[in-house]
Amino acid sequence: MDNADYVDVALRIANADLSSLDAVRAAVHDEPWWADRLAEPDLPVLRAVADGLRRTLDALVTNDGEAALAEINALLSAHPPRPRLSSHGGHHGIPNWHLHVAGPDAPAVDEVAAAAAWGLAQGVVQHGTTRWGRCEADGCDTYYLDTSTNQAKRFCSPRCANRMHVAAFRARRRT
Structure with missing residues (x-):
């Protein structure tokens, strides 16, 4: 995934209906490696992440940069990305180099939460707060x-x- 994909993950989680496992899986359907591994006990964590994302987005929409900064840093502290370089996939023997925000053995919920926090942070870095x-x-x-x-x-x-x-x-x- 690249940073634009992580921004999309953050927005999808913030905008998602997280009332059921099926709804959560629908929100991350583009990442079947997450959707297939998420379980019912992961829902409270994802709901808390979504609440933090929404607080951050509300601060961004109202141009409260200080609140957005605090919320993003809180998300990153609670769900720190642990980047690792990967080369799976690719075509014609050319590796598809990209970053993952969690190790291969990390629970899916940890990777989704870290991806959303990282995505929102990268979105602000790349596009600003307006x-x-x-x-x-x-x-x-x-x-x-x-x-x-x-x-x-x-x-x-x-x-x-x-x-x-x-x-x-x-x-x-x-x-």
């Missing part, structure tokens, strides 16, 4: 990272943007 947002669509509270050139993102997805734009168009047409 590119984080919360979807403005009615009924959607999804956090996102705005990587657009003009930094004008207001919605988490094209689906939410389209829904709100269609609703605004219909409201204008009624009047």
Whole structure:
């Protein structure tokens, strides 16, 4: 995984429904090596991580850099990454070099928690504190990272943007 993937993990955990093991597995479905190994006892840890991620994202959205710094450092202290270089995978004999944030024997929950903490920290390092947002669509509270050139993102997805734009168009047409 690269740092962009870890940012995505952090956002997926923060935005996920963590009410059941199936919901958690759906949130990390892109990483089957985690999803297949997570178990029911891991849920309280992941919920605590998600709470910390949400507190951090709320601080970023409201431009409270000091609170974001404190929350990220708390997450990193509680779930420290233990990076290791890996070369599994690849094509035509060329190794696919990448970093993992936990050793091969670490429980999946430890790796997910460390990946989320590391991802959010790396996201702030790479993108600063002003590119984080919360979807403005009615009924959607999804956090996102705005990587657009003009930094004008207001919605988490094209689906939410389209829904709100269609609703605004219909409201204008009624009047």
